[in-house]
Amino acid sequence: MKNTFGHDLAVTIFGESHGPAVGVVLDGLAPGIAVDDSFIRSQLALRRPFGSVSTARREADGFQIVSGVYNGYTTGTPLCIMIPNIDIQSDDYTKNRSLARPGHADYAAYCKYHGYEDYRGGGHFSGRITAAVVAAGAIVISALSKKGILIGTHIKSCGGVVDTEFADIPSDIIELNSKQFAVLDDEKGALMRQAIEDAASDGDSVGGVLETAVCGLPAGLGEPWFDTVEGLLAHALFSIPAVKGVQFGAGFDLADSRGSLFNDSFFMEEGQVKTASNNNGGVNGGLTNGMPLLFRCAVKPTPSISKKQLTVDFINGKDVTVSLSGRHDPAIVHRARVVVDSITALVVGDLLTERFGLDYLGGV
Amino acid sequence: MKNTFGHDLAVTIFGESHGPAVGVVLDGLAPGIAVDDSFIRSQLALRRPFGSVSTARREADGFQIVSGVYNGYTTGTPLCIMIPNIDIQSDDYTKNRSLARPGHADYAAYCKYHGYEDYRGGGHFSGRITAAVVAAGAIVISALSKKGILIGTHIKSCGGVVDTEFADIPSDIIELNSKQFAVLDDEKGALMRQAIEDAASDGDSVGGVLETAVCGLPAGLGEPWFDTVEGLLAHALFSIPAVKGVQFGAGFDLADSRGSLFNDSFFMEEGQVKTASNNNGGVNGGLTNGMPLLFRCAVKPTPSISKKQLTVDFINGKDVTVSLSGRHDPAIVHRARVVVDSITALVVGDLLTERFGLDYLGGV
């Protein structure tokens, strides 16, 4: 299905960084979901570059709902959102057309598309596409919250600085979702921002790790094979440019340990089955177990840096050096966080729709 | 699609641990792939329990090709392989029917299937299913090797012991594929086996990390969004029971570092574009870049341990303790390695078939 993801709630994306617009089609949304334009705007704002930790390209991110909403509610038919591209400076890119920017898809895309690709600003590979995903995700996030399902992400680590752990997940999520720079401990956040600025002044960039929690999910979502909750989420999350790893619960951290440590003991609390630890990240055998879903994404450092790098001119087949001079993000981990939330909402929305039927997330 | 995975080469699995058989249907295989029963058998042997590092359950893994092969070659129509279940001892499980074995899917499955699930031996959640996947994968591995595409996995770490790094990947893969216990450094392998035996004698288990390399792939496979090489592989790999994390290249290890370190410099070598490092694991922007695909799976410790654990009787809603007495693996990381290879082959086979058409992997 390529640029479409999801079974019962499917998302299709389109657009290039320097084309007229980027956009998304959501299909399978329940009818009757209230669509709140101001919430979509606020979610887009969380993704937008800001302050000294981001690129100087500032998109207005004005969005247009082209279909699927009538009188403020989803109709149940495909919902298309377009986000026009406005602040475009293609000159920076066209002169580097045959250079393989290290860490970027230029060369791989050339091999796949034989030179027909729109390479300006990364084209369809640009993080710009994620704006459309955030707009679409906002609608699903709203619908999920009415069902008591909350999604939140913090910057677990960035530039060598580590945030504190989730404590009370529901209230932590609410707090995180009110912050532009999503950390649980703002002092750690200040240090992270300093690390990003330091990298920027070195003509360099930094990456980090995002940790996401989802609470309020019923037990039993997902499938034992292939369409595990982990597999579906990872499939979608790896679309986010820069994500190079996904782990659930203790993942790689405790893989090497013993079963008696990794296993999460079950116990009863007020008639509910719970686990004492959550090393399995809320998933057993591919299915949700009723505990919060907990996972991390490794977000590599932004590949666009102004430092001089060795690379190739892949059209002329020769070694060259490159120093990228455009407007770049010294880090995107803080901007990617709302993209992770949005993609998580789309996957969770799909799982719930498949399990409980078309109307589950809607107004009836 | 649930228990089906793949677009142009699709795999559907079925079966329960204690039912008559487990099996798999492969659809979209090119006609004319030679099917070598002895290679299927040898791949199944790599997965089978052995020595003191595995369960005492010893399956014959006799397989029957039910369809899709004629005169020793794939026909191009769906290929079904069945593996009968023979050495079954269900008594061990039925007495624990309402106990949530920690780390297992019992409780989550009960929530999803309302008690109708075949819980014996984990039912459809059992690692037993992977035998069918290995048999199917063997056919694709054979076809890929004729195209110069090699897949190999080593135990990167287990029980605190770390294997050496890949050096010359093609020859490393050949060496690994000849070993029952897949490590690059056999001395490290001996220490790992000791660690597994130690855990076993403690009534405990250990996990580890598998690292896989694929060489010989053309650049440009995969899609920029959703069907990235990373996303497709992760989707499928998370099906393997116990896999809790997937990372490509440096993944989590260098996420927190700087772009100038993470980026892989390109250079020309004999007219080929290569990278000096491979922190991106052979994938840029979701597409293969011509370097070896390189990824790791976190394999949690086997959840079945004989040590006493706290848990719940989820039918009667009360806390209990459990000490599992069946035949269990003190580690599965060494057995899972061939499952990772098999799933990787299926995903790579799908990508190649989609890109180059139905006949690409076949005899014409």
Next chain:
Amino acid sequence: MKNTFGHDLAVTIFGESHGPAVGVVLDGLAPGIAVDDSFIRSQLALRRPFGSVSTARREADGFQIVSGVYNGYTTGTPLCIMIPNIDIQSDDYTKNRSLARPGHADYAAYCKYHGYEDYRGGGHFSGRITAAVVAAGAIVISALSKKGILIGTHIKSCGGVVDTEFADIPSDIIELNSKQFAVLDDEKGALMRQAIEDAASDGDSVGGVLETAVCGLPAGLGEPWFDTVEGLLAHALFSIPAVKGVQFGAGFDLADSRGSLFNDSFFMEEGQVKTASNNNGGVNGGLTNGMPLLFRCAVKPTPSISKKQLTVDFINGKDVTVSLSGRHDPAIVHRARVVVDSITALVVGDLLTERFGLDYLGGV
């Protein structure tokens, strides 16, 4: 997806006419559907050749449920049914290996599979595969009937003889499902059987038209685009070898007429919206409208006839004549009827599962 069909309830088929078995995997079945072996057997019996109107090949159609059923109920995990092939006589076919039997897929298959296809008895193209579909369909038919949804098919015409029209659809369906030769008017049935026998004694065959009704469906199933009820059903029904046309309601018969005639007037009856006629076959805009679903399949005459025919030897590229001497059906329209019912059940089951969720058809 090729040999897999369905979204939330998916069916995958496999097998060749002269291989070890044909089979089917159903994925997405609700847990807790009672599986009645005797009903499966009786459905298979409706498909089996009988009397002088069918082939002399008599299959026992013994089936084995390989997975997905435990203690007599569906588990919710993939359900595989195998039907071994027993009464095989391949000699009749191998001698004609390079002959394109007119009306058959021999030549087209050779072009697709480059000669690797299992051509014996039509291989994967054989109507034999439909036995597996009937077995799978039986389980869904049972589940639907518990929801008040009934499916029945009669031979609308065969050999120039036309059956009467549906009158009281629910009771007509019950009556039809008790008959081996499904006609509403048994006198017409006797004439049809005579026409079939006449064709047989001429070394020829006849075709016909099947008409199917489904009652008890809620209004609003289906999608406006692509996954219309009509499109989904037609997609699946054209799989039945010999089906060459599908129409809903008045279809081709009144296409050429006027809107004032074709439109079905709505009226209220006991608080229910109904239509006075059913020229739209229970579907408006791709969605069910609450009236019985009503459609017809054109079933071409069996292509295997013993009469001498002109054709080609496609391997040697020359014109030849052929007179097929194997065991052939002089008509399959009466056998195909239960296949149509089964496929209809699978499609309807998929639509209901998608709309109302995983548990809808099940025991909870």
Next chain:
Amino acid sequence: MKNTFGHDLAVTIFGESHGPAVGVVLDGLAPGIAVDDSFIRSQLALRRPFGSVSTARREADGFQIVSGVYNGYTTGTPLCIMIPNIDIQSDDYTKNRSLARPGHADYAAYCKYHGYEDYRGGGHFSGRITAAVVAAGAIVISALSKKGILIGTHIKSCGGVVDTEFADIPSDIIELNSKQFAVLDDEKGALMRQAIEDAASDGDSVGGVLETAVCGLPAGLGEPWFDTVEGLLAHALFSIPAVKGVQFGAGFDLADSRGSLFNDSFFMEEGQVKTASNNNGGVNGGLTNGMPLLFRCAVKPTPSISKKQLTVDFINGKDVTVSLSGRHDPAIVHRARVVVDSITALVVGDLLTERFGLDYLGGV
């Protein structure tokens, strides 16, 4: 997948009749297909209402390519086309909000979407959506023609007037594609137009039958089960509002005849396998056989008529009469013909891409 269709070349549609725009996303297009805006415009012109045989609503059908085209060629990434809605008069519809227009989806949509649907002008059920499909289809039709694959449709019958048969298919197709009113015999066309005008002056409408031919296809496309050429085409064609039947070759016409008549004899001609007749419509066993693909669609009379009709107010649950006063087509069969061509092109493009790989239809 609902509003998405296709495997390797997938089309997703969105939009409502009276919303800002209708549109389509094509995913899986080969890179390097020349995109000719004037051909897209000319295809849209074939669909547009004209003269006295169509509605008075006259859309400019200005289209915008939002993504997937760069420097006049497809890039290989998702191609989105938007067609703004301009000439909108919603007042005609809103006053009838609770009336079930006979033959329309109003009531079925209300049941599915619980009243949240955008009912203006039929909303997402409107034939207006087909404009986007035609624009997308034009790009694929261009690419196919470069491969020697031609698609053409004539009005086989309309208002009781029957067109002549295809004679020399390739030249017939070229002729048909140059005509606004697609008949092989223009005298018959004049009679059909008279019949349409007669219906219009009676406040009524007429339907008809479209017959389509595709030549230049290789033998062996399609699958034996489920994804038969017939099933895939029918699935997509039934999306066209008003299509109520699809048949291949002789379909219903000869279903009732004998095998010796229906079977198409094979013969060799200049080294090519051909058939003497084409009752199977170019498809054997679900696969193309190298002969022209030949099929018919039953197009019911336009349901919107100004004649008084009985119907219900489905919100208030009472019988009413309705006389539709908006701008309606007295027939759409002549406009639907280019929609059939477009959908056929999308399905054929998908089959070819799947069989021969991503680059097949492109510029490399």
